[in-house]
Amino acid sequence: MSELWPxxxxxxxxxxxxxxxxxxxxxxxxxxxxDPNGFWLDVARDLIVWQQEPQQGxxxxxxxxxxxxxxxxxxxxxxxxxxxxxxxxxxxxxDIAILxxxxxxxxxxxxxxxxxxxxxxxxxxxxxxxxIQKGDRVIIYMGMVAEAAIAxxxxxxxxxVHSVVFGGFSSExxxxxxxxxxxxxxxxxxxxxxxxxxxxxxxTVDRALLGEAGVRRVIMYERTGAEVGMVEGRDISWADAVxxxxxxxxxVVCDAEDPLYILYTSGSTGKPKGLVHTCGGYITYxxxxxxxxxxxxxxxxxxxxxxxxxxxxHSYIVYGPLANGxxxxxxxxxxxxxxxxxxxxxxxxxxxxxxxxxxxxxxxLAAESDELVTxxxxxxxxxxxxxxxxxxxxxxxxxxxxxxxxxxxxxDTWWQTETGGICISPIAPATxxxxxxxxxxxxxxxxxxVDSDGHEQHGPTSGHLCIAHPWPGQARTVWGDHARYVAxxxxxxxxxxxxxxxxxxxxxxxxxxxGRVDDVINVSGHRMGTAEFESAILVLDEVAECAVVGFPHPxxxxxVYAFVVMQPGAQPGEALEKRMQDALRQQIGAHARADRYxxxxxxxxxxxxxxxxxxxRKVVEGRSDELGDVSTLADPTVxxxxxxxxxGI
Ligand code: WT7
Numbered sequence: 001m002s003e004l005w006p007x008x009x010x011x012x013x014x015x016x017x018x019x020x021x022x023x024x025x026x027x028x029x030x031x032x033x034x035d036p037n038g039f040w041l042d043v044a045r046d047l048i049v050w051q052q053e054p055q056q057g058x059x060x061x062x063x064x065x066x067x068x069x070x071x072x073x074x075x076x077x078x079x080x081x082x083x084x085x086x087x088x089x090x091x092x093x094x095d096i097a098i099l100x101x102x103x104x105x106x107x108x109x110x111x112x113x114x115x116x117x118x119x120x121x122x123x124x125x126x127x128x129x130x131x132i133q134k135g136d137r138v139i140i141y142m143g144m145v146a147e148a149a150i151a152x153x154x155x156x157x158x159x160x161v162h163s164v165v166f167g168g169f170s171s172e173x174x175x176x177x178x179x180x181x182x183x184x185x186x187x188x189x190x191x192x193x194x195x196x197x198x199x200x201x202x203x204t205v206d207r208a209l210l211g212e213a214g215v216r217r218v219i220m221y222e223r224t225g226a227e228v229g230m231v232e233g234r235d236i237s238w239a240d241a242v243x244x245x246x247x248x249x250x251x252v253v254c255d256a257e258d259p260l261y262i263l264y265t266s267g268s269t270g271k272p273k274g275l276v277h278t279c280g281g282y283i284t285y286x287x288x289x290x291x292x293x294x295x296x297x298x299x300x301x302x303x304x305x306x307x308x309x310x311x312x313x314h315s316y317i318v319y320g321p322l323a324n325g326x327x328x329x330x331x332x333x334x335x336x337x338x339x340x341x342x343x344x345x346x347x348x349x350x351x352x353x354x355x356x357x358x359x360x361x362x363x364x365l366a367a368e369s370d371e372l373v374t375x376x377x378x379x380x381x382x383x384x385x386x387x388x389x390x391x392x393x394x395x396x397x398x399x400x401x402x403x404x405x406x407x408x409x410x411x412d413t414w415w416q417t418e419t420g421g422i423c424i425s426p427i428a429p430a431t432x433x434x435x436x437x438x439x440x441x442x443x444x445x446x447x448x449x450v451d452s453d454g455h456e457q458h459g460p461t462s463g464h465l466c467i468a469h470p471w472p473g474q475a476r477t478v479w480g481d482h483a484r485y486v487a488x489x490x491x492x493x494x495x496x497x498x499x500x501x502x503x504x505x506x507x508x509x510x511x512x513x514x515g516r517v518d519d520v521i522n523v524s525g526h527r528m529g530t531a532e533f534e535s536a537i538l539v540l541d542e543v544a545e546c547a548v549v550g551f552p553h554p555x556x557x558x559x560v561y562a563f564v565v566m567q568p569g570a571q572p573g574e575a576l577e578k579r580m581q582d583a584l585r586q587q588i589g590a591h592a593r594a595d596r597y598x599x600x601x602x603x604x605x606x607x608x609x610x611x612x613x614x615x616x617r618k619v620v621e622g623r624s625d626e627l628g629d630v631s632t633l634a635d636p637t638v639x640x641x642x643x644x645x646x647x648g649i
Pocket of ligand 1: 386389438
């Protein structure tokens with residue numbers, strides 16, 4: 001499908017972004033391409049509150065990145081909470097900053113900028129009271145309570161570096177992250193609530209911190225009031241921590257390039273990497289892209305139903321929207337609780353104008369009766385966003401026609417943890433859309449497609465997606481391991497940022513992301529490295545070798561298929577499969593599950609020992625007839641065994 005869908009009038013009428021037509025997009029894109037420093041300095045000064053306005057644009061680039069990180073606005077000084085809170089407090093203190101809905105639809109809360117300011121200041125003062133200083137690392141391990149956003153902002157207020165760990169991660173995964181960043185303090189809650197189930201967050205923290213002397217304090221928000229153990233001398237409740245703290249807290253002034261946060265994400269090899277985002281560039285880029293892509297208007301109710309444990313929650317629930325003074329919605333539950341009408345029920349009750357979710361949720365809901373959508377009034381909606389994985393045209397059309405009643409436009413936003421914010425996407429009032437295409441690059445983003453030798457391909461073509469020039473929101477380094485950052489992103493195609501995605505560009509210059517070309521699997525928008533899966537499964541004594549590949553899954557986007565080679569004498573079967581699932585849950589988290597296991601006599605390897613995942617991928621995609629020449633394998637007969645043992649998916 002490649003027909004153009006024009007932007008509906010409801011979206012073009014009254015647009016406030018200056019990019020309100022394709023011609024305007026072109027003009028802005030060209031200006032940013034020809035003069036990136038001038039363009040971004042204007043945006044930064046225009047959208048952000050500075051203690052000292054920057055005069056410098058970019059210092060360094062992709063050719064010098066191996067020596068040191070590049071910098072944006074290096075002479076600028078600011079505290080990003082002044083942009084996110086204080087200035088709105090001055091202008092309209094009683095406007096709603098955070099509109100929260102809990103697991104039960106009746107459990108709602110509206111937090112004004114005045115209240116947000118008070119709560120952030122009190123917690124910031126508590127952090128200082130417990131010895132947290134500028135540059136210290138604080139782990140946040142919470143569910144979708146408003147306090148998670150308050151905790152992030154309180155860290156930023158005192159210049160501490162937060163690292164939010166998604167509340168589904170196991171104690172092992174949490175411990176790895178605590179250790180990697182040397183966190184001194186953890187903020188958590190007693191239990192999470194999701195779909196009527198309780199998630200033992202504090203208990204998981206306790207297990208993660210067994211023997212971790214580096215964490216001196218745990219602050220625990222009481223969400224459910226459950227009886228949980230408190231470690232004497234280490235743990236304190238949120239209520240006790242903020243009790244008696246002053247309601248004002250002078251923001252700690254940071255350099256633009258001071259780290260704002262670390263967020264761990266999976267790659268093709270090794271342990272997750274802690275990507276570092278910095279204050280000035282990140283807040284500039286998230287504020288700019290949020291207002292531009294969605295055409296944020298005064299009074300809009302903006303809802304992104306992601307989790308703050310992922311980058312989408314950082315950039316487009318907390319930082320971008322609050323910097324723009326929007327009312328940002330936070331949702332604790334799931335799209336199917338109490339039933340699959342929950343999103344549209346919320347749209348009706350809160351009069352949501354902009355709604356942003358993931359393709360996997362759209363596919364899940366599209367599989368249910370449309371009546372669960374149409375029974376609610378969705379006339380407030382104007383822009384519908386999607387993020388996290390490629391969206392199939394059928395789901396896109398359903399989103400636009402059934403949910404949006406053809407009045408709304410769809411913004412399919414491509415970006416990554418590494419990019420900090422949206423890079424390729426329609427701009428709501430400007431860009432005619434095509435189902436399945438992320439369309440055109442944002443101003444300041446210069447995509448290019450290269451073949452496997454790194455040669456740039458021009459015109460309509462496909463290739464590996466790279467970006468030619470830094471932008472302010474790009475991650476600067478991997479925490480504690482700059483060499484790994486350089487090796488991962490800048491060594492495959494020297495002088496370019498390599499995204500890890502494959503992509504096609506059509507005759508209109510529209511981009512179509514085809515998915516990862518590395519060993520990263522995207523399950524329901526959760527990014528997971530095959531290496532992490534494999535090392536978790538390899539923990540079992542019965543397992544000699546293991547290789548994990550992704551396969552196309554109708555709802556989750558990708559599923560996980562594990563090929564397992566057992567030790568001599570081990571018994572294959574359900575009992576072993578269950579122990580492998582348990583190992584995954586323990587090492588990574590409940591969201592890490594293999595859909596299928598297949599026991600094989602050996603992995604397909606070249607004579608030099610390289611595992612040929614390409615062959616296994618073809619088999620699970622049902623394309624065993626396209627395996628090509630396997631004669632160079634050390635033992636070609638294993639391929640026959642793999643094909644013979646494959647039972648479909
Ligand atoms: C990977 C990044 C961006 C926030 C959530 C995911 C895939 C993301 C799209 C899209 C096709 C997409 C890519 C990318 N992806 N958005 N609109 N169309 N693919 O962040 O966990 O860092 O994952 O998600 O493969 O590389 P992440």
